[in-house]
Amino acid sequence: MNSWQFDGIDPKEPCVVCEHLRPWLFCRDPSMEQALADVPRFARSREPVLIQGETGTGKELVARALHGLGPRDQGPFVPVNCGAIPDGMLEAELFGYEKGAFTGALRRHRGRFEQAHQGTLFLDEVGEMPPPAQVSLLRVLEERAVHRIGGEAAVTVDVRVVAATHRALDERLASGLFREDLLYRLNVLPLMLPPLRERRTDIPLLAEHFLHHGLQDMGWQPPMPRLTQEASELLARHDWPGNVRELRNLMARLAVRLAEDTRELPASLLYPLLPRAGRERSGVVDGVFIPLGTTLAEAEWLLIDAALKAADYNRSRAAKLLGIGERTLRRKLNAS
Structure with a gap:
């Protein structure tokens, strides 16, 4: 299994999964x-996605997944972040250049299109592409050939293009920043991926996957800790503005904090890791998860x-955490 694929998935996990996508993605939310x-069908086509x-x-x-499920799966998958390359260098990076084409071009350079020959070129953040590069890209898509900077001959390329953007391209279109x-x-x-806040039933599944993956990397052996119901509900209520990446990073931080004998993950362990706004939206009060009802x-x-646990069951310290007197705390404990 390739390093970029989701591994460690329990095949007995009771979730609704598109079986063809199991190595790459898994989900429970409709x-x-x-x-x-549409991914398995789109994978068989050579048309842009x-x-x-x-x-x-x-x-x-x-x-x-589109690359791995299609007929080009034995060819290269070449990713390019169009927003991470300076404007003046993007065309050289995509289409290549000949020796001496510009200052510093000491040898011929094969661009990403040539590198992706008989495979897939992934143009991430294509909405950030500057207008001159957009013109050149359109030409390559229509002619299926590239012209290296400083060169005259056309180089035929057999490349399937998959583009992605977090931008609303119709707005970029209206403002003249993207070519119609x-x-x-x-x-x-077209494929439209929903944000994590719109697929909340997937959140506990993904959280445990990322946590277990991180623990395995640190040498943990089964059985792995599981989220309590309260912890699952806490995570599911958070809006996750950073989506799956934010959830993965949070679970990575949690993994390095766990004691090796941990078997259950209460909400109190997750609370300090959530941003304050997320805690408030999730129904958490001062580190304690309070379920609705x-x-x-x-x-x-x-x-x-929670105060007793935080104070190592020292009643005097617990009372201070609660903002009440020790005698009041003792009375409440006796009443319970």
């Missing part, structure tokens, strides 16, 4: 399953229990 339904979705939604994973003819040429087979008496006991 919105994501619907978004991925345009993947749209917020940052961190898994656009490159989908692009790799290029958009039509790229958007032959909890009675006032039950909520009070949850706060007392």
Whole structure:
């Protein structure tokens, strides 16, 4: 299995999965399953695919799935982040150049299109591409050949192009920052990925996957810790503006903090890792998860229990954490 594929997936996991995509992506939420339904069919085509979705939604994973499921799977997969390359260098990077084409061009350079011959070229953040490069890209898509900078001969390329963007390209179009003819040429087979907040039933599944993957990397052996119901609900209520990438990073931070005998993950372990705004939206009060429908008496006991644990069951310190006197705390404990 390639290093970029999701590995370590339990085949007995009771989730709805598009079986053809299991090595790359897995999901339980119908919105994501619907978004991925066209991927196996699109993979068999050589027409361009345009993947749209917020940052961190898994656009490159989908692009790799399109490559891996198609007839070009034995060819190269070449990713290019169009927003990470300076404007003046993007065309040279994509289409190549001849020796002496410009200052510093000490030898011939094969561009990314040539490197992706008989494979897939993934143009990430294509919405950031400057207008001159857009003109050149459109020409390559129509002619299926590149002209290296400083060269005269056309170099034929057999490349399947998959593009991705987090931008609303219709807005870029209206502002004159993206060419209409290029958009039509790229958007032959469209895919729209939902943000994580719209596929909340996937969040606990993904969280445990990322956590277990991180623990395995550190040498942990099964059984792996599992999320409690409260922890799962806490994660599912968070809006995840950074989407799957944010969730993965949070679980990586959690993995390095766990004691080796941990078997259950309560919400209290996750609370310090969430941003303050996320804690408030998730229904957490001062480090304690309060499920909706909890009675006032039950909520009070949850706060007392959390304070005692935080104070190593020292009643004096726990009372200070709660902002009450030790005698009041003792009375409440006796009453419970």
